[in-house]
Amino acid sequence: MDYEKILSPVVQEVPPSGIRKYFDIAETMQGVISLGVGEPDFPTPWEIRKAGILSLEAGKTRYTANRGLEQLRCEIAAYMSRKYDMTYDPATEVLVTVGGSEAIDMSLRALLCPGDEVIIPQPSYVCYEPLVRMIGGTPVILETTAENDFKVTPGQLLPLISPRTKALILPYPCNPTGAIMEREDLEALADVLRGTNILVISDEIYSELTFGGKSHVSIGAIDGMKERCVIVNGLSKTYSMTGWRMGYACGPAPVMKQITKIHQYAIMCAPTTAQYAAIEALRHGDDAIRTMREEYDMRRRLMVSGFNKLGLTCREPKGAFYAFPCIASTGLSSDEFCERLLYSEKVAVVPGTAFGKSGEGFVRASYCYSPEHIREALTRIGRFLQTCGG
Amino acid sequence: MNTKLLKLLSKDSRTSVADMATMLGTSEEAVAREIAEMERSGVIRGYKAVIDWDRLDEAYVSAIIELKVTPKPGLGFEDVAAKVMKYPEVESVYLMSGVYDLNVVVKGRTFQEVAKFVAKELSTIESVNSTATHFVLRRYKELDVELLGEGADERGSYLL
Numbered sequence: 259m260d261y262e263k264i265l266s267p268v269v270q271e272v273p274p275s276g277i278r279k280y281f282d283i284a285e286t287m288q289g290v291i292s293l294g295v296g297e298p299d300f301p302t303p304w305e306i307r308k309a310g311i312l313s314l315e316a317g318k319t320r321y322t323a324n325r326g327l328e329q330l331r332c333e334i335a336a337y338m339s340r341k342y343d344m345t346y347d348p349a350t351e352v353l354v355t356v357g358g359s360e361a362i363d364m365s366l367r368a369l370l371c372p373g374d375e376v377i378i379p380q381p382s383y384v385c386y387e388p389l390v391r392m393i394g395g396t397p398v399i400l401e402t403t404a405e406n407d408f409k410v411t412p413g414q415l416l417p418l419i420s421p422r423t424k425a426l427i428l429p430y431p432c433n434p435t436g437a438i439m440e441r442e443d444l445e446a447l448a449d450v451l452r453g454t455n456i457l458v459i460s461d462e463i464y465s466e467l468t469f470g471g472k473s474h475v476s477i478g479a480i481d482g483m484k485e486r487c488v489i490v491n492g493l494s495k496t497y498s499m500t501g502w503r504m505g506y507a508c509g510p511a512p513v514m515k516q517i518t519k520i521h522q523y524a525i526m527c528a529p530t531t532a533q534y535a536a537i538e539a540l541r542h543g544d545d546a547i548r549t550m551r552e553e554y555d556m557r558r559r560l561m562v563s564g565f566n567k568l569g570l571t572c573r574e575p576k577g578a579f580y581a582f583p584c585i586a587s588t589g590l591s592s593d594e595f596c597e598r599l600l601y602s603e604k605v606a607v608v609p610g611t612a613f614g615k616s617g618e619g620f621v622r623a624s625y626c627y628s629p630e631h632i633r634e635a636l637t638r639i640g641r642f643l644q645t646c647g648g
Numbered sequence: 649m650n651t652k653l654l655k656l657l658s659k660d661s662r663t664s665v666a667d668m669a670t671m672l673g674t675s676e677e678a679v680a681r682e683i684a685e686m687e688r689s690g691v692i693r694g695y696k697a698v699i700d701w702d703r704l705d706e707a708y709v710s711a712i713i714e715l716k717v718t719p720k721p722g723l724g725f726e727d728v729a730a731k732v733m734k735y736p737e738v739e740s741v742y743l744m745s746g747v748y749d750l751n752v753v754v755k756g757r758t759f760q761e762v763a764k765f766v767a768k769e770l771s772t773i774e775s776v777n778s779t780a781t782h783f784v785l786r787r788y789k790e791l792d793v794e795l796l797g798e799g800a801d802e803r804g805s806y807l808l
Binding site: 629 | 673803
């Protein structure tokens with residue numbers, strides 16, 4: 259069997275995620291301390307788990323509507339209105355998906371013909387570029403910079419827009435940079451986008467995790483933008499529900515109709531148990547979010563201050579749960595830094611380049627860990643830096 | 649700041665003042681001042697290690713004793729509670745709602761030692777009507793700390 263011949267060249271050419279590499283090495287070593295994971299360390303709050311269990315006990319084990327349980331879509335619409343001041347019709351503008359990832363994939367599939375362009379800011383989460391490629395689209399990379407706090411500016415966006423541009427991915431709060439887009443930043447982008455026929459796929463999975471008193475603003479809440487946006491969100495990061503695979507998309511009815519069609523044929527519906535748990539989370543989970551956010555905030559300060567004290571410049575991440583310190587002062591590339599740090603002090607962090615070429619000079623460190631864990635990692639990194647002479 | 653500071657201390661009272669200041673976004677002086685003030689006013693009563701005695705050869709047993717007490721006119725349960733808590737064998741004393749009155753945690757080296765203490769000391773206190781002794785067989789969790797297993801981090805590092 260000649261597998262290479264039958265497998266799609268487009269798929270074969272997509273590289274595997276750069277994050278895995280170090281973890282594969284780390285898994286073979288003893289005593290490694292990781293700052294690598296991208297998921298909360300808290301278990302799902304008990305009341306939410308209980309709602310899932312109760313639904314199983316009640317025998318709720320069948321398919322739901324393709325779009326998701328009506329109750330859940332209503333809760334999602336209520337949440338969007340309560341938190342982000344956007345009104346969506348649960349019947350036609352909300353789709354429950356298998357994690358935010360599915361929502362992103364489905365949105366792209368609904369939009370793209372071969373050769374169509376999607377503007378993707380980087381450094382950013384690793385899935386956008388491969389997904390666009392696998393549909394036959396062309397990723398157009400917008401490199402954000404530390405000088406601009408890793409935000410997307412109109413000046414960067416404008417020259418990348420072409421007649422083939424179908425969509426802009428807007429991944430804020432941003433993994434891995436911790437950047438957020440504030441209202442005035444979004445208004446400036448909206449001024450550019452309103453005159454175009456470009457759809458914004460706004461990945462807001464970290465929307466509840468913003469710090470320093472700045473609440474998340476959705477681009478869909480900016481004047482004239484709701485009709486141009488698919489808002490992707492989910493319960494994974496917010497409610498510590500990564501394994502439940504609960505995401506959703508909200509957008510204009512004509513777009514959602516096509517997205518829902520793909521979802522219907524490819525997925526049927528999101529897992530039923532998880533949907534029941536999600537109803538409970540959205541109804542009664544606000545306190546749990548607040549508690550977790552306060553805890554993250556303390557860890558965030560500990561880690562950022564730690565990196566800066568070690569001489570690795572670390573901008574204050576205003577969202578998500580990652581610090582993104584600059585390691586250029588060591589004279590090492592991101593890749594070398596991560597590899598040497600892992601072998602010499604057994605600390606696993608992720609090279610910024612895993613999130614795009616523009617991540618060179620940075621590493622990503624997650625603060626989803628206990629303060630003791632973070633302190634130990636920082637101590638080891640400090641020892642490592644002394645051997646670098648940087 | 650107080651509640652957050654106390655939460656940090658109750659999780660790990662050995663966290664340095666510098667780290668607590670960083671985590672709370674305030675100065676070291678402010679944290680030190682708060683702690684000193686709370687120690688003075690009695691909000692913070694002490695700092696102790698959480699020890700898993702079962703990992704040592706040291707003989708150690710503890711028991712929960714339920715006391716039924718006749719309250720004294722004018723004094724209620726205060727009088728007997730004051731007597732009970734003076735014993736060095738007694739680790740904690742609580743006034744309870746429900747079918748009995750005082751919950752007393754007693755520690756000792758052997759079952760016999762604790763049993764003897766209950767029989768000779770606690771049950772002979774005037775106004776103590778009855779005692780029920782429950783020995784602890786195994787400690788799973790103590791002061792928020794899980795004592796069994798290492799609680800390995802099961803999180804993978806997949807694609808994120």
